[in-house]
Amino acid sequence: MTRRRALVGYGAAALAALALALFAGWWRVDGPGAGQAADRRPLPLTQMEFRLTDHEGRAVGPDTLVGKPTMVFFGFTYCPDVCPTTLSDISGWLDDLGKDAAELLNVVFITVDPERDTVAAMAEYVSYFHPAIRGWTGSQEQIARAVEGFQATYERVKTGASEYTMNHTASVFLFDAKGRFATTIDYHEPREFAVPKIRRAMDAEGAT
DSSP: HHHHHHHHHHHHHHHHHHHHHHHHHHHHHHHHHHOOOOOOOOOOGGGGGEEEETTTEEEEEEHHHTTTTTTEEEEEOSSSSSHHHHHHHHHHHHHHHTTTHHOOOEEEEEOOOTTTTTTHHHHHHHTTSTTTTTEEEEHHHHHHHHHHTOOOEEEEOSSSSSSSSEEEEEEEEEETTTTTTEEOOTOOOHHHHHHHHHHHHHSSSHHH
């Protein structure tokens, strides 16, 4: 009996250790522990230099965003949790802001996985969320330049022989209408905190 109890105890400990390891891996790769740039401020949009393509095939860049308050989120369409959750949150925030939010705000989802996230893939993916959300993709080089301007991070992480996921910054970046960085909204930040942040960016001097 004592031996059986010992084996059960060892098995439970092994399962707990495995669960902890899997959770730690998720936290770093695709969870809120994914690479953050908390101590670095994004450049103003007016100082960024990159060219991408939106989900309708139009050329876009930071200049496209200046003139309206802007929300930007980095992610990828194969993301199992953080990206669809955040885009669903953003959709809810936009609903709270009212029917004119789509006209008053730029809302952009920029992929960090352009190898898989083509224009067509981005168009299909953003169609599942609020119609104000735009999907942007481009070359690896241009994505890297965009990420650098926002002071975000991303990393390709192998999960199998030919499979991979992306470790990326999980925060939403907020800018005012003049392209000045306002603040970030953290992953899973409560709506009662997130929506006022967006309103403040919309009400900043020069936002209307």
